[in-house]
Amino acid sequence: xxxxxxxxxxxxxxxxxxxxxxxxxxxxxxxxxxxxxxxxxxxxxxxxxxxxxxxxxxxxxxxxxxxxxxxxxxxxxxxxxxxxxxxxxxxxxxxxxxxxxxxxxxxxxxxxxxxxxxxxxxxxxxxxxxxxxxxxxxxxxxxxxxxxxxxxxxxxxxxxxxxxxxxxxxxxxxxxxxxxxxxxxxxxxxxxxxxxxxxxxxxxxxxxxxxxxxxxxxxxxxxxxxxxxxxxxxxxxxxxxxxxxxxxxxxxxxx
Numbered sequence: 246x247x248x249x250x251x252x253x254x255x256x257x258x259x260x261x262x263x264x265x266x267x268x269x270x271x272x273x274x275x276x277x278x279x280x281x282x283x284x285x286x287x288x289x290x291x292x293x294x295x296x297x298x299x300x301x302x303x304x305x306x307x308x309x310x311x312x313x314x315x316x317x318x319x320x321x322x323x324x325x326x327x328x329x330x331x332x333x334x335x336x337x338x339x340x341x342x343x344x345x346x347x348x349x350x351x352x353x354x355x356x357x358x359x360x361x362x363x364x365x366x367x368x369x370x371x372x373x374x375x376x377x378x379x380x381x382x383x384x385x386x387x388x389x390x391x392x393x394x395x396x397x398x399x400x401x402x403x404x405x406x407x408x409x410x411x412x413x414x415x416x417x418x419x420x421x422x423x424x425x426x427x428x429x430x431x432x433x434x435x436x437x438x439x440x441x442x443x444x445x446x447x448x449x450x451x452x453x454x455x456x457x458x459x460x461x462x463x464x465x466x467x468x469x470x471x472x473x474x475x476x477x478x479x480x481x482x483x484x485x486x487x488x489x490x491x492x493x494x495x496x497x498x499x500x
Contacts, residue, residue, distance in 0.1 A: 257485030259331030280462035299478030321357025325388030325436030336485035349400035352389035353411025353435035360441035436481035
């Protein structure tokens with residue numbers, strides 16, 4: 246830690262959300278008041294008390310992943326990589342002109358390991374067999390680890406599990422390390438997906454989710470007198486945070 250407090254700036258942003266898989270789509274959707282909530286597709290959720298959620302439907306798998314990637318990554322890791330890729334490209338961290346040991350990864354994830362590994366454990370109970378990918382998929386550090394592996398970043402890798410505030414804590418931790426002079430660049434944010442039968446059923450058992458039977462886009466209404474619970478959703482949001490002096494030296498735009 247140095248005596249000087251660094252100014253921290255944003256040099257990259259990325260998102261994978263039910264409103265779109267780019268910052269532009271996401272922002273336009275917010276301005277237009279769009280809802281990302283819809284009916285959950287597929288028979289695995291039929292018969293449950295809730296059948297609505299905010300799902301990322303615009304993910305172009307062929308553009309981002311090969312068949313091996315899909316097998317070895319949880320949905321949370323896939324969403325995290327898509328969002329991180331946008332932020333990293335915008336910040337020009339993928340051009341080979343940075344010290345990769347100076348880039349830290351701070352990506353929160355809370356329940357994606359559970360939902361991601363559920364099919365594998367189901368297979369174990371039914372067939373007594375398990376995939377070798379079960380453990381890496383079940384770990385909530387998966388999104389951060391996969392970002393680090395893909396881009397070769399060798400700075401600190403920290404997973405924050407603080408439930409719904411995981412992203413805020415991750416960004417705050419990254420900000421503090423840069424501000425205190427311990428790091429020059431950080432990839433920070435969160436990625437999560439709760440959509441597996443057992444995870445959705447567990448939220449239903451907690452009586453925390455909406456069972457609204459009308460238009461799914463109207464189900465999430467926390468400030469209404471007739472509210473009846475929250476709506477589960479998935480997505481990822483990633484920022485590239487950087488010491489201002491370092492960003493200016495690299496000549497990258499400060500957002």
